[in-house]
Amino acid sequence: MIDLYEGILTTRAIRRYTDEPVTVEEIRKCLRAAQQAPSGGNSQPWQYLVITDPDVKRKVAEIYRRSYRRWETAQLASLPEFRTDADREAFMRSLRSSRYLAEHLDEAAALVAFLVPDVDLAPSDADGRVDIGPIYASVYPAVQNFCLAARALGIGTVLTTVYWSEMDQLRRVLDVPERYVIAALVPMGRPRGAFGVAPRRPAETVTHWNRFGNREP
Ligand SMILES: Cc1cc2nc3c(=O)[nH]c(=O)nc-3n(C[C@H](O)[C@H](O)[C@H](O)COP(=O)(O)O)c2cc1C
Numbered sequence: 277m278i279d280l281y282e283g284i285l286t287t288r289a290i291r292r293y294t295d296e297p298v299t300v301e302e303i304r305k306c307l308r309a310a311q312q313a314p315s316g317g318n319s320q321p322w323q324y325l326v327i328t329d330p331d332v333k334r335k336v337a338e339i340y341r342r343s344y345r346r347w348e349t350a351q352l353a354s355l356p357e358f359r360t361d362a363d364r365e366a367f368m369r370s371l372r373s374s375r376y377l378a379e380h381l382d383e384a385a386a387l388v389a390f391l392v393p394d395v396d397l398a399p400s401d402a403d404g405r406v407d408i409g410p411i412y413a414s415v416y417p418a419v420q421n422f423c424l425a426a427r428a429l430g431i432g433t434v435l436t437t438v439y440w441s442e443m444d445q446l447r448r449v450l451d452v453p454e455r456y457v458i459a460a461l462v463p464m465g466r467p468r469g470a471f472g473v474a475p476r477r478p479a480e481t482v483t484h485w486n487r488f489g490n491r492e493p
Contacts, residue, residue, distance in 0.1 A: 283427050288474040289370075290432025291377035293465025298385035300328075302429050306388075306464075309425030315414035319397060322415045322459070325389040325450055330382070335449045337381035340461070343442040344378035366475070377434065377463065384463035390419050391456040412459055419460045432467035435460050 278286075307324055315321060327333055348371065358364035381387070392415045398408050416435075423433040439446050439461055446458055485493045 277428055283424060285473050286471040287424055287427040287433075288472070289373070289434040290465075290467045290469075290471070291373050291434050291463075292380075292468040293384055293432065293463075294468055295383070296385075296466040298431055298464055298466070302426075302431060303328075303386055303388070303464075305429065306422045306425040306431070310390075310418040310422035313418035313421045315417070316397060316408055316411075319414055321392050321395075321397070321411060322418050323391045323456070325391060325452065325458075327387040327389065327450070328385070332450070333382040333384070333387060336387055336446065336461070339442045339445050339449060340381050340436075340439050341378050343439045344374070346441060347438050348375060348378075374438075377436070378438075381463060383465070385465040386463070388422065388462045388464065389450065389452075389458050390415055390422075390460040390462070391452060392459045393455050394457050395455075415459045419462060422462060426464055427471065430466065431464050432471070433462050433464045435462055437461070 303326055307326075310322075310324070311320075327336060351371075355367075358367065392411055395411065396405075397411060397414075398405050400406060419435055423435065426433045437460060439458070443458060446452075446461075447454065447456070450458075452458065480491070484490055
């Protein structure tokens with residue numbers, strides 16, 4: 277097993293997979309790690325739907341591709357201003373990688389859907405609803421735990437949500453009841469490339485101490 281900190285730093289979006297299998301045992305190990313994630317009031321609101329059947333994967337891939345193409349067309353038509361050419365190139369590289377995944381999603385060894393009920397867990401008092409934040413805050417830690425555990429096993433993953441515009445279709449193909457939202461779809465497989473530390477802006481540039489705007493600890 278790799279060191280936890282190194283595992284965190286080298287967990288990044290992996291979208292190209294070899295055709296080596298991922299075993300049910302390995303998937304269960306990742307789910308076990310996901311299960312250990314924190315959630316509001318320990319509500320553990322998520323369920324998993326693991327897709328390994330090639331026919332189901334193909335159907336999901338078709339829906340994913342459709343939503344991806346729509347997103348890409350819209351996104352390319354309204355690109356943000358890039359500060360530098362390097363920023364633009366980094367964005368385009370990420371887009372090409374995302375496009376590759378959209379064209380090859382069914383090649384992932386497994387697709388894992390994270391389901392959350394579309395409910396409001398906030399209680400009410402005499403003054404009304406006592407907001408505790410969105411339910412999604414209680415599922416993405418589980419998704420990240422899953423991805424980190426996969427990394428520990430040498431398995432690549434990427435959190436995706438681009439299918440959201442086709443949520444109804446996706447639910448239908450997977451027999452997911454309407455009360456659930458598919459909060460993430462995580463393809464997994466043995467990476468074709470190597471794991472590595474992805475570029476990010478330095479933490480200091482986005483850190484404030486004690487008061488917003490104060491950069492010194
Ligand atoms: C909320 C969220 C949604 C994402 N949706 C998608 C997606 O639909 N398709 C995709 O290919 N990548 C998706 N990603 C992956 C991001 O593009 C990726 O994490 C980011 O570009 C950083 O990649 P890196 O760690 O390899 O640098 C998503 C990531 C997050 C956190």
